[in-house]
Amino acid sequence: MHLSLLIWLPAAAALFGALLPGRAARAGAVSGSLVTLGLSIAVLVQFKTGGGLQFITDETWISELGIHYKLGVDGLNLFFILLATLLFAATMVWAALQTWERESTFFLWLGIAESAVIGALTAQDLALFVAFFDLMLIPFYFLTGQWGIGPNRVAGVTKLVIYTLVGSLLMLAAAVATAVLAANGDHLNFTFSFLADHRLANGSQNWIFLFFAAAFLVKMPLFPLHGWMPDGYRAMPMPVLAVFSGVLSKVAAYGFLRIALPLFPHGSVHYQELMLLIALASILYGSAMAFTTTNARLILGYSSVAQMGFIVLGIFALRAQGAQGAVLQSVNHGLVVAPAFFIVALLAARAGGSEDVRDMGGLAFRAPVLASLFLIVALATLAMPGSSNFVGEFLILLGVFNSKIVIAIVAFTGVALASVYTLRLFIRAMHNRVAPGDESREMTLADGVILVPLVAVILFLAVYPQFVLKRTSRETTSAAQAAAAVVR
Amino acid sequence: MTTTGWLIVGFPLAGCILIGLLFNRLSGRAAGIIGTLAIAASFLCSILTFISLQDRAAGHKQVVTSLWDYAVTAGIDAKLSILIDPLSIFMALVVSGVSMLIHLYSVAYMASDRGYVRFFSYLNFFVFSMLLLVMASNFLILIVGWAFVGAASYLLISFWYRRTTATTAGIKAFVINVVGDVGLVLGTFFIFKQSGTLDFLGTFAQAGKISGADLTAGCILLLVGAFAKSAQVPLHTWLPDAMEGPTPVSALIHAATMVTAGVYLIARMWPLFEQAPEAADVGMIVGLATLLIAATTALAQTDLKRVIAYSTMSQIGYMIMGVSAGAYAAGLFHLMTHAFFKALLFMAAGSVIAAMAGEQNLDKMGGFRRAMPFTFGCFVIGGLALAGIPPFSGFWSKDEIISLVAERGGWHWILFAGAYVGSFLTAVYTWRMIFRAFWGDPVPEAVELEGGHLHHAEVHRNPASGEEEDTGVGFPGPDHHIAEREFPMRAAMAALAVLATVGGFLQIPFGAVNAIDNFLEPTFAGSKYYSSLSPSDGFTLLGLVIGASLGLAGIAVAYRVWVQRPGTAARVRERLPFLYRLFLNKWYFDETIDVLVVRPWAAFGRFGQATFERVFVDGVLVDGTTGLVRAGSAAVRAIQSGFLRVYAAFVLLGLAGLALYFLIQAS
Secondary structure, three states: OOHHHHHHHHHHHHHHHHHOOOOHHHHHHHHHHHHHHHHHHHHHHHOOOOOOOEEEEEEEEEHHHOEEEEEEEOOOOHHHHHHHHHHHHHHHHHHHOOOOOOHHHHHHHHHHHHHHHHHHHHEOEHHHHHHHHHHOHHHHHHHHHHHOOOOOHHHHHHHHHHHHHHHHHHHHHHHHHHHHHHHOOOOOOOEHHHHHHOOOOHHHHHHHHHHHHHHHHHHOOOOOOOOOHHHHHHHOOHHHHHHHHHHHHHHHHHHHHHHHHHHOHHHHHHOHHHHHHHHHHHHHHHHHHHOOOOEHHHHHHHHHHHHHHHHHHHHOOOOHHHHHHHHHHHHHHHHHHHHHHHHHHHHHHHOOOOOEHHHOOOOOOOOHHHHHHHHHHHHHHOOOEOEHHHHHHHHHHHHHHHHOHHHHHHHHHHHHHHHHHHHHHHHHHHOOOOOOOOOOOOOOHHHHHHHHHHHHHHHHHHHOOHHHHHHHHHHHHHHHHHHHHHHO | OHHHHHHHHHHHHHHHHHHHHOOOOOOOOHHHHHHHHHHHHHHHHHHHHHHHHHHOOHHHOOEEEEEEEEEEEOOEEEEEEEEEOHHHHHHHHHHHHHHHHHHHHHHHHOOOOOOHHHHHHHHHHHHHHHHHHHHEOEHHHHHHHHHHHHHHHHHHHOOOOOOHHHHHHHHHHHHHHHHHHHHHHHHHHHHHHHHOOOEHHHHHHOOOOOOOHHHHHHHHHHHHHHHHHOOOOOOOOHHHHHHHOOHHHHHHHHHHOHHHHHHHHHHHOHHHHHHOHHHHHHHHHHHHHHHHHHHHHHHHOOEHHHHHHHHHHHHHHHHHHHHHHOOHHHHHHHHHHHHHHHHHHHHHHHHHHHHOOOOOEHHHOOOOOOOOHHHHHHHHHHHHHHHOOOOOHHHHHHHHHHHHHHHOOOOHHHHHHHHHHHHHHHHHHHHHHHHHHHOOOOOHHHHHHHOOOOOOOOOOEOOOOOOEOOOOOOOOOOOOOOHHHOHHHHHHHHHHHHHHHHHHHHEEOOOOEEHHHHHHHHHHOOOOOOOOOOOOHHHHHHHHHHHHHHHHHHHHHHHHHHHHOOOHHHHHHHHOHHHHHHHHOHHHHHHHHHHHHHHHHHHHHHHHHHHHHHHHHHHHHHHHOOOHHHHHHHHHHHHOOHHHHHHHHHHHHHHHHHHHHHHHHHO
16 A cells, blocks of 8 residues: 555545535535545555565655655554554544534644655654654644634744744754764765665764654653643633644654654754653653643643653663653653543533532532543543553553653652542542532533444554554564664 | 453452343342352462472473553553563462452351342452452553452442442542553553563563653552552542541551552562662652651551551551562561551451441540450451551561561661551551450440340441431441351451451561562562572561560550540640641642642633533634624524525535636646
């Protein structure tokens, strides 16, 4: 299968729909994302475990600069792609159930966003990755600025853009520097495979690593670079936020595994402790914020800071277990955070539009199905053993335990704190007395169409996490080994 | 045998899913019947597995069977597999058997509850989790079962979720249990670091080789898990609050099965603990501390269910002490007899509470002897077994633990003495409860019941807080059910009463009957304590006499204080105000944990919200840069999407400029 189809179909379908009159835009975008989901499943079916890079497309794009239009799938990005197509499909369906002003433009931006994300995930060329990575931001800028919530939405999204822009420019400079230094006076070549064979001198690796790390950490975001998150999250329309939090932060985690570790192993080792401490601070700080804020959306936002902290912790354990756990956990976190935002939207709709947990309460009796699904999502979010999230966390912490034992032990605090903020949200919404003004009713069948498949995937991975692990173990091991080799 | 082994865990899971999916189709008592049948099927499978295990040759009594790879990657080797051996089947028999009876009891007890269907779905889920826990064959699956029972416990504690007291108790239980899970996972890491396998049998095979600091650290962390689950100090504070759950839940989860998981864990991990004697010492000392702290606290409590809850803690203290000392079979024997008599006591207490229309305060009870003869009889049998009066079951099992611990010699004599002090206190608080509820002048509720009418409250109030109940939705239900009038309740209680009476005969000292010892032997083959701890007949006899006398003395004291001279208790309170307040306030554990753990974290959170999030994130960095953002916003407002064009231009210019620069440099 040609991966270009996978990348460009969502944007093309949305554009085609936007050009047609009437409500064709949403039909085009939704069917485009559903077909893309089907295509990514086809990739999964045809994927050969342990077969290295597959479905390769390699065209010279700008020969003077050595930039290739090179795409491919291997164990590292396979499940990131599936996560992206699944969550975008769910978001498209969700968005299609609501009414939007100027909806053809809205869906066009969503389609472009999906294309950009899949592009960044499949790119096997550094310049192409950077281009797609920056392209991801543009649709979200418009989606938030024009369809966002509240009078401060423009300020909120501008904050997001400034933070991300700084990161992007650093990354751009670093990417160019990498290729030039690697070419060493010869022809430029931006492909990952070339750069991995022509690693930079140790000193260069260190500063270039920091540039990439800054871009990725802002995108996730991790403490203390999360300044854009509260305002940005508050401003985004809920379906957009679900996919933003579920997928875009994972692209950054993927970037660490695809670029930082294999291309700059020395830099990764050099700054290992810094990265681990940032991750640890994010876990503790994000958790503490999550159980003191009353805005349901921000509870999820801060919990994501903590969860992304775990993922970075796994990556910078620089062990096979940690990297393996980070990949699994990225998939898991995306799978739980998107339905969680969907549920918060349902809760807010019942609480008269308020997203404050103090205005919620007692829905479980009249909405048992919603309560049960929320319970499953909540328990998976707090990584209860028996969920795939636990297996991810187990691997991450085991990796850190084997490399920096003290950090692992402190990080375990975050495991206990996660149960506090997640259950607090669940109980505040579902249990206790019905809050005044809270309208207690069950979710609709249409809500179920979005929520049930996502929960089904969560449950499937809970009983069979090996499904992901066996397909990803070869590449995650080699990603971590590049850095581990430096240590030796 | 492997098929029936999997069916033991399969039936309760199937029951849970079936009831859950049909939640709005099941009417009347259908959910209860399905739930009970699922557990009965599981119990039957346990018996079948037990029989086929008995048929196997001596050296082949540990069988591992797996369904699929669960997490086999990057050096870890966790399959979805169970271990069938005497210990796991022993636990499966106790768990599924007692669960079956408690399900039967609940069919009637919960009949008017608006959450009837949900209750049985949760309860079946609990049994599934507990069976998974005891049958797991590697650390990862053990942890899964371990956390699942915690989740089931949470769900059932906050079952009546309209009550703020119940939801608070639920989150408290869950979080403390997660602390235990963390201990278990971290302990697993320490052990895995040395053994390189998560599989139990593989790890145990190397137990001799992995001695050292890591093993001790690992075992102590495993104990943290055991203490949290089994409500040992200082991780016990959730258990008394867990009494917010419906009474069958207290009987099943918070008395008979889940809270004994820690005992099972230590027994299962015996090859590791025998190599890490320091960790085993910690287990013994904490067990003794818990059994004394809980027994003294129970003396001053007035909530009927909480008295029994503290009693549970105390009895588990005995078991933890026993298995940590190497008295594995004795500890597990007590686990079994305790499951019988404690479940019986809770069921009888449930009947009394129903007769009081939900009231649980002992101060308001009295004289129920004639009104509820059957419940009274069950309470007496349970009380005698708990107090260790021969020939009831608790007598045999508790004394076996104490005499085997003394056999270890040296400082273990302190444990011996402490355990007998606890034994005396047990008899006192147990019979204080019985005398106060059943003797004395009948309270109006008892009189009403003697007249043939069951008391109903005019205004329903939360027994813990006095708050008026939300009767609109999710209310426990206006009707009450007492054992005297409901056949399923009577049948379940009668079965347990018989077991609490004769259950002790499975193991009688002086070599008379050794059924439990002999059955469990293959699991503990190679233990340095299992068969070597055998006290002399004279010492055993002495222990039995002391135990029985202390039990009788305790009952006599209770009779004198609460029946013969009712003012005595008040006088003692005045004489010893400090001790009374200490016991009444549960040794101030809640307050200490609040100050040491809860408040610092809450303060940290508030501090972050007030400082970093407000000043740094919102103020200095963004607004304060006089307005990097404000300027940006203005630009956006001015030229609409112009900002994006600037951005795109930036990106392109930057790319081009840098490329140019490097190209010039390179050429």
